Amino acid sequence: MLVYLAKRLAYTVPIVFSVALVCFMLVHLSPGDPLISILPADASVELEQRLRIQYGFDRPLPVQFWIWISNALSGDLGASIANGRPVLSEVLQAVRNTLLLACTAAVLGFALGMFFGLVAGYFRDSWIDKLATSIAIAGVSVPHYWLGMVLVIIFSVQLNWLPAVGAGPGNWSWTWTHLQYLVLPAVTMAVIPMGIITRTVRALVGDILSNDFVDALRAKGLGEGRVFLHVIKNAAPTAIAVMGLQLGYLLGGSILIETVFSWPGTGFLLNTAIFQRDLPLLQGTILVLALFFVFLNLFVDMLQAMIDPRIKRG
Amino acid sequence: MKPVVSVRDLTVSFHGERTVHAVNGVSLEVRQGEVLGLLGESGSGKSVTMRALMRLLPRKRTRIAGSIEVDGRDVLAMKDDELSAMRGKVVSMIFQEPALALDPVYTIGAQIAESVVRHEGKSMAEGRERALEMLERVRIPSPKRRLDAYPHEMSGGMRQRAMIALALACKPKILLADEPTTALDATVQIQILLLLRELQAEMGMSVIFVTHDLGVAVEICDRVSVMYAGKVAETGTLANLVRDPRHPYAQGLLSSTVLGARRGERLTTIPGAPPSLSQPPQACSFEPRCRFAVASCAIQRPPEVDLGERRMARCIFAEKTASEKIASLQPTPA
Numbered sequence: 001m002l003v004y005l006a007k008r009l010a011y012t013v014p015i016v017f018s019v020a021l022v023c024f025m026l027v028h029l030s031p032g033d034p035l036i037s038i039l040p041a042d043a044s045v046e047l048e049q050r051l052r053i054q055y056g057f058d059r060p061l062p063v064q065f066w067i068w069i070s071n072a073l074s075g076d077l078g079a080s081i082a083n084g085r086p087v088l089s090e091v092l093q094a095v096r097n098t099l100l101l102a103c104t105a106a107v108l109g110f111a112l113g114m115f116f117g118l119v120a121g122y123f124r125d126s127w128i129d130k131l132a133t134s135i136a137i138a139g140v141s142v143p144h145y146w147l148g149m150v151l152v153i154i155f156s157v158q159l160n161w162l163p164a165v166g167a168g169p170g171n172w173s174w175t176w177t178h179l180q181y182l183v184l185p186a187v188t189m190a191v192i193p194m195g196i197i198t199r200t201v202r203a204l205v206g207d208i209l210s211n212d213f214v215d216a217l218r219a220k221g222l223g224e225g226r227v228f229l230h231v232i233k234n235a236a237p238t239a240i241a242v243m244g245l246q247l248g249y250l251l252g253g254s255i256l257i258e259t260v261f262s263w264p265g266t267g268f269l270l271n272t273a274i275f276q277r278d279l280p281l282l283q284g285t286i287l288v289l290a291l292f293f294v295f296l297n298l299f300v301d302m303l304q305a306m307i308d309p310r311i312k313r314g
Numbered sequence: 315m316k317p318v319v320s321v322r323d324l325t326v327s328f329h330g331e332r333t334v335h336a337v338n339g340v341s342l343e344v345r346q347g348e349v350l351g352l353l354g355e356s357g358s359g360k361s362v363t364m365r366a367l368m369r370l371l372p373r374k375r376t377r378i379a380g381s382i383e384v385d386g387r388d389v390l391a392m393k394d395d396e397l398s399a400m401r402g403k404v405v406s407m408i409f410q411e412p413a414l415a416l417d418p419v420y421t422i423g424a425q426i427a428e429s430v431v432r433h434e435g436k437s438m439a440e441g442r443e444r445a446l447e448m449l450e451r452v453r454i455p456s457p458k459r460r461l462d463a464y465p466h467e468m469s470g471g472m473r474q475r476a477m478i479a480l481a482l483a484c485k486p487k488i489l490l491a492d493e494p495t496t497a498l499d500a501t502v503q504i505q506i507l508l509l510l511r512e513l514q515a516e517m518g519m520s521v522i523f524v525t526h527d528l529g530v531a532v533e534i535c536d537r538v539s540v541m542y543a544g545k546v547a548e549t550g551t552l553a554n555l556v557r558d559p560r561h562p563y564a565q566g567l568l569s570s571t572v573l574g575a576r577r578g579e580r581l582t583t584i585p586g587a588p589p590s591l592s593q594p595p596q597a598c599s600f601e602p603r604c605r606f607a608v609a610s611c612a613i614q615r616p617p618e619v620d621l622g623e624r625r626m627a628r629c630i631f632a633e634k635t636a637s638e639k640i641a642s643l644q645p646t647p648a
Contacts, residue, residue, distance in 0.1 A: 212414040215370050220429040220480065221402030223395070233419050308419060310466050 008301060012294050019290040020072070024065050027283050035081070055081065055280075068283065077284035082276045087284035090269065095288060097167060098258070098265030102250040104186040109193030110243045116194070117201025117239075118232060124206060132198060139195025148188040148260040155184060165262040185261040189254065193246040200242050204235045237308035244300030248293050316386070318488055318520050319344040319367070324380035326359070326366050326544075327594075335594045336362040338544040339380070342522075343624070344488070349514060349521040351535035351552070353528065353567075357588060359544040360524045364490045367522075368401055385487055403433045406481035410493040412473035416465040416480075422449070423461030426480045433484045448479035452509060471502035475509070482513060489514070491523045495530055507533045528571050532556070537624070540564045543589055543599035550625040558635055560619075560627040562604045565636045598629075606631055606639050 035051055052058045056067060071078065077087035113136075120132035156164035167181050208214065208231050217227050255267035262268065266285055273281040319342065326337040337359040344350045352360040365371050366378055369389060382389040385404050392400065401407075409415035417425060426448055427441025436444070442461060449457035452475040465473055474494060481489060491510065495503040511534050514521050525531050531538055532552065539549040540563065548561040559565045566584040586603035589595070598604070601611040611630065619632035631639055 212409055212411060213417045215365075216407070216409055216415040216477075217417065218370055218398070219368055219401050219407040221398045221400070221432050221484075222428070223398050226428075226432075230417055230420070234417070237419075310418060310464070 004305060005302065008298055012298060015294055016291060019294070020069055020287055021065070023283060023286040023290060024068060027279055027286070028061060028064075072284075072287065077287070078280035080278055080281045082272075082278045082281070087280050090281065091266070091284050091288050094264060094266045094269040094285070095292075097172070097263060098251060098254060098267065100172065101182065101185055101189065101258070101263055101265055102247060102254060104182060105189035105250055106193060106243065106247045108186060109190035109246070110197055110239075112190065113194040113197025113243075114201055114239060116198040118205055118228075118235070120198065121202040121205025121209070122228065122231070124202075129202075133202065136195040136198035136202075139191045139198070141195075142191065144188050144191060145256040145260050147191060148185070148257055151184050151188060152260075167264050185257055185263050188261075189250060189257050193243065193250065196246060197239060197242060201235055201239050204238055205231055208234045233307075237304045240307070241300055241304055244296060244303075248296050251289065251292055251296070317343040317345050318385055319522065320381075320383040321363070321367070322381045322383075324363065324366060324378070324382060325594075326362050326371065327377050328371075328375050329377065330375045333592055335591045336544055337366065338591075338595055338599075340541070340544070340546055341618070342539060342546065342549075344520045344522060346487075346520055347514075347518045349511075349523060349534055349536045351531040351538040352522060352524045352541060353526070353531050353538050354541035355526055355588065357591070358541040360526075360541050361492055362544075363541075364407070364492050364522065364524055367490060368405055368407060369397055370407075399433075402429050402481075402486065403484050404486055405488045405490060406484070406486040407490040407492065408474070408477050408481045408494045411497045412470065412477040412494075413465065413497075415477055416473060418465055421462050421464055422468075422476045422480075426476075426483050429480060429483050444483055445479070448483050449476070451482075451513070452476070452479045454479070470498050471506065474498060474502075474506055478506075478510065478513070482517070482519075485517060487520060489519050489521045491521060493524050493526070496525070496527070503530070504533070510534060528567065540567065543595065544591060545595075545599065545628060546626070547600065547629075548627040550621070550627075551623070554623070554625060560621065560625075560632045560635070561600075561629045562606055562631075562639070563600050564627075565639075566603075606643065 035048060035055075035057070039048055039051070049058075056064055059067075068078070075088060077091065079086055080090060116132040116135060120129040120136075123129050152164045155162045162183050163181050164184070167178070169177075172178050214227060214231070217230055222230075251266070254263075254265060255271055257263070258265045258267035259271055266289060270282070270285050272278070273285060321340060321342040324337055324340045325335070327333060327335045340359065340363055342350065342352075342363070352363065354360050362371070367382055367384065367389065369378075369392070371378070378390060380390075384400070387400070389397075389400070416422070420428075423442050423445045426445035427438055430436055430441040430444045431438060446457055446461055449460055454460050454472055454475050460468070460472075460476070465476070468476065477494075489510075494510070495506050498506060507530065510521070510523075513519070521534075523531070523534055535552050537549065537551050538555045539546045540555070540559075540561065541547065542563045548555065548559060548564045555564065556568065559568050563584070566582070569582045570584060571581070584603055589599050589602065595615065597613055598607070598611045598616045601607045604611065608630075616628050616630050618626050618628050619630075620626055621632060634642070
């Protein structure tokens with residue numbers, strides 16, 4: 001197990017480096033001068049020049065990359081051009097919010113998806129299966145920004161039960177004052193992973209049930225409840241792998257939902273950074289998100305290796 | 315002596331996109347401590363009969379008629395909890411492909427212990443002790459280590475030994491073996507057969523052993539039932555059946571194997587193919603392939619002819635031996 005862990009950790013080093021390089025290149029290849037957004041229209045050439053040197057935009061790209069990456073390694077991602085605050089604290093704050101939202105949505109989606117998938121697979125072709133499958137198809141097909149707006153109209157505007165936007169006043173706390181802000185975006189976000197997990201698990205259960213060992217379990221006198229338990233344990237590794245990928249998408253692909261609900265997470269931050277051409281902020285956010293993906297996959301691999309003995313360790 | 319397994323006129327049909335009449339009136343009898351071989355080709359209904367004995371067939375699509383009595387109890391009338399109490403405790407089963415019949419994500423020890431916990435109300439730790447005992451009994455090398463092994467970490471022969479240990483953990487009266495040696499290579503096959511025979515004698519179990527391999531049946535069975543198209547064509551002691559088969563299918567089957575054949579001589583084959591089972595048979599299923607068939611064979615189902623000494627053949631010519639039948643063919647030109 002330790003050898004496996006060490007190996008997987010070693011693999012992440014070149015991946016992280018390439019990711020950093022690519023996101024640096026992408027940002028600098030895109031058109032537009034980062035200074036335009038902060039310079040007043042009548043700024044002198046001198047001022048522009050001074051700022052350019054101050055931010056280091058005058059140096060050759062490889063040098064800029066080197067400075068950026070070595071600073072990044074020591075935890076300094078530079079300062080935002082738009083508001084001058086350190087990128088790292090901005091990003092970390094946003095990451096925390098996104099994590100909160102994505103994890104809530106993932107837990108919700110995974111729990112519901114596992115439930116629907118297991119039930120649908122076990123009672124294949126029954127009305128329960130048809131119901132669960134319909135929910136799953138609706139889940140993956142409905143555009144979630146649209147669903148988000150519909151939910152806002154119903155629960156915020158019409159019923160006035162839940163707030164429509166933001167993450168609540170001040171710092172986050174686990175109280176209803178803040179939690180009520182989480183409900184609508186989390187539910188909206190959970191719908192897609194729920195649909196995908198449902199479909200995956202339903203197919204998996206079908207496969208597992210067609211195995212001889214299910215007959216063998218019944219043949220040794222286990223009741224259906226116990227057999228079901230074996231089915232769950234057999235389905236879990238794959239379901240977790242799929243969920244890991246989904247969590248990745250939720251962390252990175254939440255721009256639309258965060259924008260609809262003005263949730264102050266990384267998606268929202270990226271959106272702002274792009275529109276303000278805030279290069280340091282953009283680079284920092286992308287890098288942190290990419291690192292997230294890498295470590296998330298690592299974590300999922302470890303988890304799988306722990307549950308399913310057939311995945312080779314070492 | 316009262317039989318421990320008694321099957322009367324069992325019919326099993328599957329209904330779905332198409333209908334298959336897999337078993338059409340099978341009667342079997344197994345006494346205490348007896349090994350009955352179910353011999354037949356693929357699709358003859360041997361495995362279906364076995365699964366019907368434990369009611370393991372998919373409930374929705376299967377229709378079962380007739381009667382099955384195991385250890386004096388009517389299996390077809392059992393409720394779910396009675397069924398699961400019987401399975402593994404009174405009747406156990408081992409399967410053709412042990413790699414697929416063991417749960418891949420549980421250790422061998424846990425799988426055996428689970429059965430002991432289920433039937434004897436013991437703790438998991440006591441279950442593991444029994445598991446260790448059983449692994450020693452089936453002579454798995456370094457059994458202590460194997461307790462925590464997963465099925466994929468063992469060889470085919472070892473897996474089948476583990477499967478046997480699992481099936482016998484609660485000392486069942488009856489063991490159903492569904493081609494347990496077919497997936498193994500020849501040297502391992504004979505080891506498993508010897509082990510089964512030994513354990514059967516030690517525990518006084520009754521065994522129904524399904525196989526398509528006459529050579530395997532010869533090694534282990536006391537009595538044999540030859541199945542064809544969902545029916546028992548002939549039943550008798552192994553010796554009787556091998557020396558003096560009475561049903562033309564059994565005769566054909568025997569003369570098509572190397573058993574007792576002379577070197578350099580061609581083996582005979584049975585012409586034609588088994589019938590489709592989409593309709594329940596109205597006449598003798600073997601009639602189209604039978605060289606002794608007469609007009610009445612194609613019209614009505616042949617009776618079960620009792621030949622004494624618990625011997626039976628389902629053929630109107632059952633009284634005649636093979637050579638007598640051939641002799642009776644001589645006058646009419648071929």
